Amino acid sequence: MEVGAVAAMRYVKDGIRAARLVMRHTQHTLLVGEAASDFAISMGLPGPTNLSSPDSMEKWNKWKENGCQPNFWKNVVPVNSCGPHHPKDVSSLEELTEVTCSSSNHLEALASNSHHISLHNHDTISMAAIDKTGYIAVGTSTNGATFKIPGRVGDGPIAGSSAYADSEVGACGATGDGDVMMRFLPCYQVVENMRLGMEPKLAAKDAITRIARKYPDFVGAVFAVDKNGLHAGACHGWTFQYSVRSPDMEDVQVFTVLP
CATH class of the missing domain: 3.60.20.30 ((Glycosyl)asparaginase)
Known part of the structure; x- marks a missing residue:
């Protein structure tokens, strides 16, 4: 029942070692983001490090050239660009709540992005x-x-x-x-x-x-x-x-x- 985890951690290559440090040296279960990176580096892991590779940069550039498609956005505009994104056909928080509660299709809500996997x-x-x-x-x-x-x-x-x-x-x-x-x-x-x-x-x-x-x-x-x-x-x-x-x-x- 000992658990350690990190999420959305940048600049540190070895995430599993960072997670183990959380488990061994803190009373917490999960650290996230820049604070997780700071923790990992302070505990002796190498960093900050640029983790991009030529392959990943090439893939990212091609994705940008393709209008940032595919992506994980839904029910937003604009559809074929890299954003910023805004709720589709919703101009206020009240309308967003109404659409979410009364008009959303249950099957659409269950739709996954498994085609990315x-x-x-x-x-x-x-x-x-x-x-x-x-x-x-x-x-x-x-x-x-x-x-x-x-x-x-x-x-x-x-x-x-x-x-x-x-x-x-x-x-x-x-x-x-x-x-x-x-x-x-x-x-x-x-x-x-x-x-x-x-x-x-x-x-x-x-x-x-x-x-x-x-x-x-x-x-x-x-x-x-x-x-x-x-x-x-x-x-x-x-x-x-x-x-x-x-x-x-x-x-x-x-x-x-x-x-």
């Missing part, structure tokens, strides 16, 4: 480890959704969403459309399923199915491992792979999970 623009890394005494730890690190709105925080630093562990039960890691998945805390669900007696395969499948019932177009996956090392994965919208290494294995083994 693919094997080619994803960099989430989630890892679980069981030590010789049976203690279980899990961590997740990601740059977040490509072309996200500045300030966006996805499921990566949210305990129970992208990662969760209980040494009495097991652990889970997740990846995919974090803006949707974080609404379900899928990794918490996986661990609780295993606590209730489900094997990892069924526990993972149940958590993914709960999301798919509400968001049939979402893309995502979870892995589950119990305290005895039994593992499995479940996914929706793509073919998912995860790897395993144990002391009795000569090398890492990759497992493929079909949707």
